[in-house]
Amino acid sequence: MKNYPKVEKLRDGTAVLLRPMAGGDQARVKAFYKGLPEQDRLFLRDDVSRDEVVDRWFAELNYARVLPILALTDDESEVMACATLHRFPQGWQRHVGEIRIVVAHDFQRRGLGSLMARVVVSEALEAGLDKLVAAMMTDQMRARRAFSQLGFIPEATLKDHVMDLRGRTHDLLIMTRNVKALWEEMQQADIAQTRPMEH
Ligand SMILES: CC(C)(COP(=O)(O)OP(=O)(O)OC[C@H]1O[C@@H](n2cnc3c(N)ncnc32)[C@H](O)[C@@H]1OP(=O)(O)O)[C@@H](O)C(=O)NCCC(=O)NCCS
DSSP: TTOOOOHHHHHOOOOEEEEEOOGGHHHHHHHHHTSOHHHHHSSSHHHHTTTHHHHHHHHHHTTTTTTEEEEEOOTTEEEEEEEEEEOOSSSSSTTTEEEEEEOOOTTTTTHHHHHHHHHHHHHHTTTTOOEEEEEEETTHHHHHHHHHTOOOEEEEEEEEEOHHHTTOEEEEEEEEEEEEHHHHHHHHHHHHHOOOOOO
């Protein structure tokens, strides 16, 4: 993991330390997930407020299969976001990666979700993946907007495919994007942002 740790800045100048989740992070990761508002936890794949769910992630840490990247405050006391790149290295989906992002409520709408997406896309590119998938309930509007803004296209909807924590079923929306195209677009956007004004 030669690229880490690294420090990036949000639009408002807040420093964010980025690095893969490691053994010593268990307590702060649990605190992060327990601190999510119910409206965010409700729609996640696992009940992340349960210690045993997070304990299992740590017991099974394997970056080749799931690479979790944490965004931490600069003193590393608090997790601001967690993004994961899920891979299926041996099977017929070995060219595909799945991206998942969760941002703490206080840090949402400040560009952190987009920053985490960029980190995951760069990892997907480095891993030689072709296609990225993001899966969400059709009614997760913030996630849909965030991934649409990154050029992800709805590719399939599976009816009543997932159940929220309250036991209600929802349609699952699969959005996808080509990794190289997305990375190139992100690089162009960077250049556009740093280019001095032309007169
Ligand atoms: C989806 C999520 C990761 C976005 O994180 P974020 O840090 O708020 O994202 P950003 O600030 O980078 O915003 C990216 C874009 O998403 C869209 N967006 C995000 N939150 C939004 C909201 N509340 N209302 C409208 N648009 C929203 C906007 O288009 C935004 O771009 P803009 O700020 O330039 O308008 C965050 O809302 C979250 O953690 N939700 C709960 C978990 C989840 O649903 N994860 C996704 C499933 S993988």
